[in-house]
Amino acid sequence: MPTQARLAPRTVQSVVARMSALGAALPPGDGVAVFNGVYLSVTEEVGRRLTDGYFHDPSATQELDVRFAERYLAAVDAVTTGGRPPACWRPLFQLRRHPGVRPVQFALAGINAHIGHDLALALLDTCRARDLEPDALEDDFDRIGALLTGMEERIREELMPGPDLLDVADPLTHLVGSWSLEKARDAAWAAFRALWGLRGVPELAEEFAERVDATVGLVGRFLLTPLPSARRPADDATARP
Secondary structure, eight states: OOGGGGSOOOSHHHHHHHHHHHHHHSOTTOHHHHHHHHHHHHHHHHHHHTTTTOSSOHHHHHHHHHHHHHHHHHHHHHHHTTOOOOTTTHHHHHHTTOTTSOHHHHHHHHHHHIIIIIHHHHHHHHHHHHTOOTHHHHHHHHHHHHHHHHHHHHHHHHHSOOGGGGSTTSHHHHHHHTOOHHHHHHHHHHHHHHHHHTTTOHHHHHHHHHHHHHHHHHHHHHHTOOOTTOOOOTTSGGGOO
C-alpha cells in the first residue's frame, strides 16, 4: 500500500477510508479481510453514533476509537513492510490463508487481539493525551461495548455454518463457545487500570504490557486451531464479512 495510505488516521472517517481501502485490496478468503470487514462495520456505526447523542463525550470517544484502530492498522503495516507485529496479532497473520481455519475463527481471533491487547493501550493513550482519569471514559467505554456485543452476535449469525453445528460436541461450536467478548472487554478494562496505576513505573508497565500481549497471542492461536473438516469454497461467508 502506498506510503500516504499508511499515515495514521486522525478521525473516524479517515479510519473508515483506510479500512475500506484495505478491504478492497485483500482477497475475500484472507483471514485479515474477514476481520477487517467486521471491524469496518462497527467503526462505521461508531461514526454515526458520534453525532446522535449516543456518547457522553463524543470528542474523547472519537480519539479513543482512532487510537484503537491505529494499533490494528499499525500491525497491518508492520506485516506489509516485512516487520513484526505484536504477539497478539501474529497468529492471525501467520494463519490468514490456512485452509483448515473457518471465517468465524479469523473474525474472533482478530477481535481477541484487538480487544485483549490494543484496547487497554488505546485507553491509556487517550487518558494521557487528554489528561483524563479512567473514570471519565468508563461510561462511553460501556457504550462502545454494547456496539461490540452486536458485532459478536452478527459474527456468530453470519459466519458460523448451518444448524448442523448446534451439536455442542462439534469442534467448531466448542471452539467458538470457549471465547467471550464480554470477558475480554472486562479484562481489557482491568489491564488498562493496572497500566494506569503503573504509569509512574515505566519498567513494570512495559513488562506488564508485554505479558498481556503474549497471553492474548496464545489465546488467538487457540482460536485459530485448524479443523480438518473445514472447507473454503469461493462463495463462502468470507465474501460477506
